[in-house]
Amino acid sequence: MKIIVCIKQVPSTQKVAVDPTTGVLIRSGIDTKMNPYDLYAIDLALQIKKSTKAQLTAITMGPDSAKAVLKEAMALGCDDGVLISDRAFAGADVLATSYTLASVVSSIAKDVALVVCGKQTTDGDTAQVGAEMAAHLKMPFVGLVMGIHDVTTTSIGLTSDQGNQLVDLNVNYPAVISVSEKVGQPDLPSYFRLSQMDETKIKVVTLQDLDDHDPNHYGLSGSPTQVEKIFEPTHDNDHVLIHGSTKEAMDHFVEVMTSNHYFRGKDHG
Amino acid sequence: MGELRINHDKCVVCKQCITACAFNALSVEDGHISVNSACRLCGSCVKKCPLHAIEIVEDRHVIDRDQYHDIMVIAEIDGSTIAPVSYELIGEALKLAAIRQDKVSVAVLGYQLDDMVKSLKGYGLDHIYVFDDPSLSIFRCDVFANVLYDFLSKRKDNVVLIPATLNGRSLAPSIAARFKTGLTADCTKLEMRENGDLVQIRPAFGGNIMAMILNSHARPQMATVREKVMDRAIYKNDDSGTIEKIMVEPSLLQSSVLVETVHDLPKASNISSATRIIVIGRGVPVSDHPRIHGLAKKLDATIGYTRPMVEKGIGSVLYQIGLSGRTVKADWILTLGVSGAIQFTAGMDQSSLILAINNDPNASIFNIAHHGMVADVSQWLDEWEKRYGSLQ
Known part of the structure; x- marks a missing residue:
């Protein structure tokens, strides 16, 4: 039985700015880390591995430096790692990204039972790649898994968070799932284990390794959406700032609340 | 991939591009620079041209925008009512539709919907499409996506809006990938252009940056919107909204995902x-x-x-x-x-x-x-x- 967990290397900070003259994104610093939501995915995948003796592979798409997150995943207990790296994959939107990942899964693990994803990344924040992957792979998708039960080598019980209700589902493999952070506190890799990891266990997959290696289906060419421009959020100018005594601050508050009929002064009750 | 395009209005046939090309892909034919199949799109000529008359144009499947009209909203059900976010999306869809005189319809999936869908009448909708089946009583992503894709693929909607609720955030990408179309998550602002392109604006990098996104190479244009971002549709108290029940093909309801039990969580506890x-x-x-x-x-x-x-x-x-x-x-x-x-x-x-x-x-x-x-x-x-x- 094979399980694949999809992880991503993300910037450590969300502090970014737009260069006002060129309109280009300026990222402050180049520190990276594993997308924090992926730790929950790895943790759940490890639980399933434990009861099924499955082979667990971590995959990530990114530059050579993204091997760092694969090493982390292996330090946590994944059996091996796959780096998906090719210039043809650059500039991908959600559709092209999910197609690339799906294409890798179907090319390297035709008999995969379960694909496990974090609920979203902290840089893209779309929470869409997992479900799109499932559609490309023609597998069912179960989102926001917060618990598992009755784990066997042919099926799995999943509790899915649907907002106002929790739904227990039983799913025959194969399937793609995303994992909610409500699943429980995940482990962090120890520095010692991380230093023991052998980078040669990481396989690099390029366009030519995929069953579908038509470059038009990947990267910028395979992306139906384009970011037309980026800009800094603007704020309305309709603002009042009272900078005086506490009494003045209270006067202003009471005036605004009463004029909007939210407060009636002393007889309010 | 793409193609090399020469702007003959700018070009003075100085032939510097021909010298710059390492593949002998350029020549003069009938007094114009012409490209042959030897071109590797290396861009040397683009850089060399002193008049910026050469560009590499991405070769895309060009969609015929005029074939696509109207806006479909996928409603969200919360217990035994239509969730408020559905009315917010309808309100936004009606505003967008006014630009090109599009119609707005809504699709509702669930079980025992008769009373619920009546509450969608009177808001200026064209159709209220109802998919009523016991298999749809609990959300299962693959089943809902199969049913909706089957329905939508027979139509030519220009825009499909889906609530960015927990279920909507699974459903929307499942449909978008089946269409191989773009999907923009958590839009905070939408605008309709005269040509039918939907301008989708969403926060990125934790809201530090706003991104303006277009989906000009595919249809339908799909976007999700969180609740309480758009203004609710105004009740017009008219007879608008024709309720139409859609028969669901049983094969679309088959799934390897089975519902075991459902635990209702206390409502409004947030x-x-x-x-x-x-x-x-x-x-x-x-x-x-x-x-x-x-x-x-x-x-x-x-x-x-x-x-x-x-x-x-x-x-x-x-x-x-x-x-x-x-x-x-x-x-x-x-x-x-x-x-x-x-x-x-x-x-x-x-x-x-x-x-x-x-x-x-x-x-x-x-x-x-x-x-x-x-x-x-x-x-x-x-x-x-x-x-x-x-x-x-």
Whole structure:
């Protein structure tokens, strides 16, 4: 039985700015880390591995430096790692990204039972790649898994968070799932284990390794959406700032609340 | 991939491109520069051309925009009612539709929907499409996506809007990938262009940047919108909205996902439906919290929290406002000792009336507050008690 967990290397900070003259994104610093939501995915995948003796592979798409997150995943207990790296994959939107990942899964693990994803990344924040992957792979998708039960080598019980209700589902493999952070506190890799990891266990997959290696289906060419421009959020100018005594601050508050009929002064009750 | 395009209006046939080309892909034919199949799109000629008359154009499947009209909203069901976010999406869809005289319809999936769908009449909708089947009583992503894709693929909708609820965030990508079309998550602003392109604006990098996204190479254009971002549709009290039941092909309902049990969670046990909110931030001493609860009681408001307060264990995550918590669109919201990080304000800045009290005049909350008051929260509460009595 094979399980694949999809992880991503993300910037450590969300502090970014737009260069006002060129309109280009300026990222402050180049520190990276594993997308924090992926730790929950790895943790759940490890639980399933434990009861099924499955082979667990971590995959990530990114530059050579993204091997760092694969090493982390292996330090946590994944059996091996796959780096998906090719210039043809650059500039991908959600559709092209999910197609690339799906294409890798179907090319390297035709008999995969379960694909496990974090609920979203902290840089893209779309929470869409997992479900799109499932559609490309023609597998069912179960989102926001917060618990598992009755784990066997042919099926799995999943509790899915649907907002106002929790739904227990039983799913025959194969399937793609995303994992909610409500699943429980995940482990962090120890520095010692991380230093023991052998980078040669990481396989690099390029366009030519995929069953579908038509470059038009990947990267910028395979992306139906384009970011037309980026800009800094603007704020309305309709603002009042009272900078005086506490009494003045209270006067202003009471005036605004009463004029909007939210407060009636002393007889309010 | 793409193709090399020569602008013959700019080109003076100086032939510098021909010399620059390493593949003998360019020549002069009938007095014009011509490209042959040897071209590798290396771009050497583009760089060489002194008149910028050569460009590499991405070769795309060109869609015929005029074939696509109308907007479909996928409704969300919450228990035995149509969820409020559905009316917000309908309201936005009607505004977008006005630009090109498009029609707006809604699709509702579930079980025993007869009474529920009647409440969608009178809002100016064209059709209310109803998919009523016991297999649709509980959301299963693959089944819902199969049914909706089958339905939508027989139509030529220009835009499909889906609520960015927990289920919608699984459903929307499942449909978009089946169409091989683009999908923009959590749009905060939508605009319709005359040519039918939908301009989709969403926050990126935790709201530090706004991105304007177009999906000009595929249809339908799909977007999700969170609740309380758009204005609710106005009830017109007319007969609009033809209810049409759609027979669901049984094969579409088959799935390897089986529902075992459903646990209903207590309703409204979170901040997102509150209309009057007082937010406690890091700048308020814990000893003042009881007085703020007293103030909330007096003003019939719900207490909300910022992320640091929830991380400290003071507030429940269900009452956390912001990108990592809930989004609110309150009638009024008063923030006390809240600095106003974008992570927080993105979850409340659509509120109608924003009031903020903070002792730091440079706090960024004052950039979004309609009424900012520089004051010490404890002293401000003293002043309240002096005027209106004890808050304990």
